[in-house]
Amino acid sequence: MNACNGESTKRWCAFDLAHKREQIAALEAETLQPDFWSDNRRAQSHMQHLTALREEVETWERLEKQLQDLQELAQLLGEEPDADLEAEVTRSLNAVEQEVEQLELALLFSGEHDERDAILSIHAGSGGVDAQDWAEMLLRMYLRWAERHRFRTQIYDYSEGEEAGIKSATIEISGRYAYGHLRSEIGTHRLIRLSPFDAAHRRHTSFARVEVIPDIEDTIEVTIRPEDLDIDTYRSTGAGGQHVNKTDSAVRIRHIPTGIVVTCQNERSQIQNREVAMRILRARLYELERRKREEEVARLKGEYVQADFGTQIRTVTLHPYTIVKDHRTGYETSDTQGYLAGDLDPFIRAYLQMQAHQTVSAQR
Known part of the structure; x- marks a missing residue:
């Protein structure tokens, strides 16, 4: 050969x-x-x-x-x-x-941080209880996807919904190219189905936002001044069991200049939770600065586009027919159950191929 x-x-x-x-x-x-x-x-x-x-x-x-x-x-x-x-x-x-x-x-991973671990956050959007249930479905989907790839996962924050599902969750997915895979998931995800929470069993549309940032660890310098931090502790809550320490060990850190809030309640001690929260905050501050630089470059080129999560990237339809469609690449599948069970690779591949094609076209 x-x-x-x-x-x-x-x-x-x-x-x-x-x-x-x-x-x-x-x-x-x-x-x-x-x-x-x-x-x-x-x-x-x-x-x-x-x-x-x-x-x-x-x-x-x-x-x-x-x-x-x-x-x-x-x-x-x-x-x-x-x-x-x-x-x-x-x-x-x-x-x-x-x-x-x-x-x-x-071979398609070309981003600066593609090889790094990923910090993935899911936030329920509009749609009430259905949106919170949809957020939990997405969490389960990404955990199963990670398991398929033998990536390690750690849930750092988990906020339950009042009736069902979750309001938000933050997990770290560790393994080579974890971020390279998952950056394709950044954006708003939409679900269309017959609501199990509607007594009339009507069709509902739900939204959830997915954020993914690379775990930059200590390889990139990000200055965080102690006076810019508002830190408090509270009692851990979550899915229960041995993984959640039911003491005032949970940590919430607010970065005053940017308003970024990071919480961690999974580790056994307040010190450990604080260390993890600071690591995530450092990564988010770096990502914020990176986006600002990208937006400025685009503005100077006359191609400025507001970086926002307002546009859905993918829709899962369970009624009146079954289909998952990515609105950026056009890739779709009728195997909704397989998709929700963690079969994301075809969508990830289509996104990376689209990006590679765009990069080549831009260089011509």
Whole structure:
């Protein structure tokens, strides 16, 4: 699989194993320099990048070897047919194909923070109890999606609705490219269905807003002055069970200059909750500044568009027919149950492909 011809080899050529190996060799050479660890933060970032590259190359090499083995088995089957072996080869080939498709998706990640963990927040919008129920449905959907990808999840804040559902929730989704995947979900999500909370069982339209920001950790400097913070504590509330500490350990932090409010009630101690809340606040302040810069650049170009969540990006219709449609890409599916169970990848892929196409078009 060295020549770049045929559909089966295009993926390896797109990944460019040879170039990745050269990058690894260069990074490994840097680690041998006497002053490599003089800047601990830079060194750690360097090592993380090196580890990620090694994992990528090892994965593609493993898949390449599997595919070569399967090709050899296929040739043997051509000479001596064996139904059981043929079925096994087919199953293995399908498994390799699915894994390659997931890896192909990573080739579309080009954003500065795409590799980072994601902090995802869901807020019930207009629609009353139905909207709060819809917000909880979205929370469940994203948790199931994360589980499919073996991403780690942590619920940091959870505000229950008065009758059903949730008013809001904030979760961290940890894993490589978590933010790269989930930035496609930013915006207003709409649900159309027969309301289970309406005695007349009429059709209702509900809205929920999804926010996604990268977990920037301590790699980007964001100045937060103590005098700009209003911090208070309160008793934790939530879904209950052992995951919520029923003491005055929950922390709410309001950043006075911007009005941004962050809460965390999931950790066992007030100190831990405060640390998590500060980390989320730092990420949100960075995201706010990034948006301001983007808006200013767009304004100077004469293309200023208000960054707002007022426009729905996707609609789930459960009545009078079933369909999920993304209004940005045009991608749609009638498998609403699969979608709500966490099958988001086709929508994510369509969004990333659309962005890649727009980037290429803009560069021409």
